[in-house]
Amino acid sequence: MKKVGLALCGGAVRALAHIGVLKVFEREKIEIHSICGTSMGAIIGGLHACGVKPGEMESIIDEISIIRNINLGIGQKGLLGDKVYGYLLQILEEKACIQQIEQLMIPFKSVSVDLISGQQVIHDQGSLLLALKASCAIPGILPPVRWEGRFLVDGGVLNNMPVDLLDRTMVDVRIAVDVNQATMEKEPRNLPELLFRTYSVMINSLRTATLPYADIIIQPDVHGIFALDIRKMKAAIRAGERAAETQLSNIINLIS
Numbered sequence: 001m002k003k004v005g006l007a008l009c010g011g012a013v014r015a016l017a018h019i020g021v022l023k024v025f026e027r028e029k030i031e032i033h034s035i036c037g038t039s040m041g042a043i044i045g046g047l048h049a050c051g052v053k054p055g056e057m058e059s060i061i062d063e064i065s066i067i068r069n070i071n072l073g074i075g076q077k078g079l080l081g082d083k084v085y086g087y088l089l090q091i092l093e094e095k096a097c098i099q100q101i102e103q104l105m106i107p108f109k110s111v112s113v114d115l116i117s118g119q120q121v122i123h124d125q126g127s128l129l130l131a132l133k134a135s136c137a138i139p140g141i142l143p144p145v146r147w148e149g150r151f152l153v154d155g156g157v158l159n160n161m162p163v164d165l166l167d168r169t170m171v172d173v174r175i176a177v178d179v180n181q182a183t184m185e186k187e188p189r190n191l192p193e194l195l196f197r198t199y200s201v202m203i204n205s206l207r208t209a210t211l212p213y214a215d216i217i218i219q220p221d222v223h224g225i226f227a228l229d230i231r232k233m234k235a236a237i238r239a240g241e242r243a244a245e246t247q248l249s250n251i252i253n254l255i256s
Contacts, residue, residue: 002255003033005171007163007214009207010039010136010156011179012196012227013236016061017220018044020240021177022054028248030255034107034171036162038155041177042110042135043088046128049108052091060091061233089136093129101128107170110135111155111162112145120158121150122165140195141228160203163213173255176214177240179222180204189226196227216251218243 008018037045102125109124112134123131134145134152145152163176188194220239225232
């Protein structure tokens with residue numbers, strides 16, 4: 001079997017589709033030899049590199065849904081997508097015995113951007129938790145991370161689809177999971193969503209620079225899933241499963 005590298009983009013709640021993709025890979029015994037991620041893709045990739053199974057991640061999402069219903073009332077609208085990041089990071093901090101990136105079971109990189117230098121920062125060693133907090137520090141929604149004289153924000157500012165960071169000396173096949181969409185169906189409903197929508201338009205235009213590095217692109221259908229709407233978390237996971245199933249024969253043929 002050829003060695004597989006997986007690139008997981010950001011996309012807030014939509015990026016939970018990565019969990020669905022990982023579920024299919026686990027079921028089909030498709031081994032992942034390297035992971036690169038940005039924002040929510042970094043969190044999910046980091047959890048997986050720690051040894052957290054996709055089924056466990058889905059259970060965490062179920063717990064978040066229950067908490068949301070208790071706090072807000074069942075059926076009440078709540079755009080609390082920013083809270084999802086916090087819960088997942090908390091679980092990582094509690095469950096993961098591995099604290100340093102270089103000790104992970106699967107080689108892993110995440111991406112952030114230093115607003116002082118204006119440069120991309122690649123996290124491939126050091127504190128995993130710090131790297132993930134920096135990678136998902138969405139401007140205007142989650143706080144920046146100060147680290148070694150740097151002022152770090154979400155890696156999607158420069159590289160939301162880090163498939164180019166998968167080292168060809170380590171992997172034979174690069175697979176990208178892309179949950180970004182060029183158009184939205186409805187207007188933003190509030191200020192956080194307006195900020196994220198503006199940000200999404202920018203990162204969508206940048207992702208075309210790195211997608212050509214992928215040998216296979218898995219594109220879950222996330223239309224109708226607002227990036228910060230936790231009511232659609234399970235729908236995002238299902239979308240990831242369906243998209244991976246669609247590409248499964250191509251993946252198996254390529255890695256065999």
